[in-house]
Amino acid sequence: MLDLAKLAKQIPGISQHMKNEANASTQRLELAQNLMLQANLRQEKLTEIHQKWRDRFIFSAAIPVESLDSRIEIEKAPISHSVFATDGSQISPSHHQIAYCYLINIGRIMLHYEQNLHPLLDSIPEVYYKKEDLYVSKQWGIRTDEWMGYRRTVSEIEVLAEIACGWVNPPGSHDDIPNLAMVDGSLIYWFLDGLPVEARNCILPPILDAWELLRETKIPFLGYVSASRSIEGINFLRLQACPFHIPNCIVNCGGFVDEKIPCETIEPLRDATLWSYLLEPGQRSPLWRSSLRILDLYDEHQRIYFCYINVGWEIARIEVPAWVAEDTALFNQSLSIVLAQVNKGYGYPVALAEAHNMAVVKGGDRARFFALLEREMIRSGLQNVATSNKENRKSSIVL
DSSP states (O other), X not given: OOOHHHHHHHHHHHHXXXXXXXXXHHHHHHHHHHHXXXXXXXHHHHHXXXXXXXXXXXXXXXXXXXXXXOOEEOOOOOSSEEEEEEEEEEEOOOTTSSSOOEEEEEEEEEEEESSOOOOEEEEEEEEEOSHHHHSXXXXXXXXXXXXXXXXXXXXXXXXXXXXXHXXXXXXXXXXXXXXXXXXXXXXXXXXXXXXXXXXXXXHHHHHHHHHXXXXXXXXXXXXXXXXXXXXXXXXXXXXXXXXXXXXXXXXXXXXXXXXXXXXXTTTTOOHHHHHHHHOOTXXXXXXXXXXXXXXGGSOGGGOEEEEEEEOSSSEEXXXXXXXXXXXXXXXXXXXXXXXXXXXHTTSSOHHHHHHHHHHOOOHHHHHHHHHHHHHHHHHTTOOSOOOOHHHHHHHHOOO
């Protein structure tokens, strides 16, 4: 039981700590804004420094492709447009259930505005039970539930490309109506960096193939990142803060162990926090090109660009592949549809929220899934179909 008396004694200390941190945060914000003003005057030079010395950095910094002082108003969304979105959920495998398998459920959303057309709101479940599904990842030391998450990412993108391209391409022939495909989260797949090459080759190629299908069909595609923790933009300001003529981090700052290095003056400030003070609702930041090394695995026209948008409720990070970012009209149109989606969803894109609702697997759904599986196994003539005593005991406990 929580001891409230002991907890109360800690509150004054916590309050003072929070007050001190708030003061420090204000100072970091002021310093970051000054660094941005200085970096804006040297933006071209700092970009050259990045290109020349990137391999010597101990951090990853994005490159602004528009002026740092840009504050761009997002246009109003076209009256008629379509939005496609997917999201996924799963039932993890368990040795205590009647069968060792897992399920991936992909929510599919297709919304048509001012077109007098019915929406699509459903989900596609798939059960994975074969040896190649359950045990292929063991050879690389990857847990089955972890591999299931990677497979879910692939399925989300493949289903998104399927519904979007199936609608826009003939016989649908709706390519004259503005449209947008969306996923929840980043398009930079960090988890790939720690995977063996063989495992990575099972995950990334089908994702990029689906992206390529969207590009060929000219359907703009983006990732919506809520509550972003990225510091790629902040790290560009470290180039301005660096006191050394040659920014060789290993040579210049290799001796700093227990203290911050000179360019970490605004750490741990995040991009979204800084832009929350610089952007008005409905405005976006300049566009940036990510230089994370994992993107070397992507095709050139699929490298990731991003910007930040003040959607009124938060600062959202929007990521797009290069071919969308380089088409100014298409990029601006996509952002206008995103902002309209957030307004319709009262703070979060309504298509992504509905995709999540369609995908989520609740406790009752999980119980019904295993009940259905048990019934079909018995019908097929299998004997001794039952869950483990542990699972039975957990299910019967009432507090």
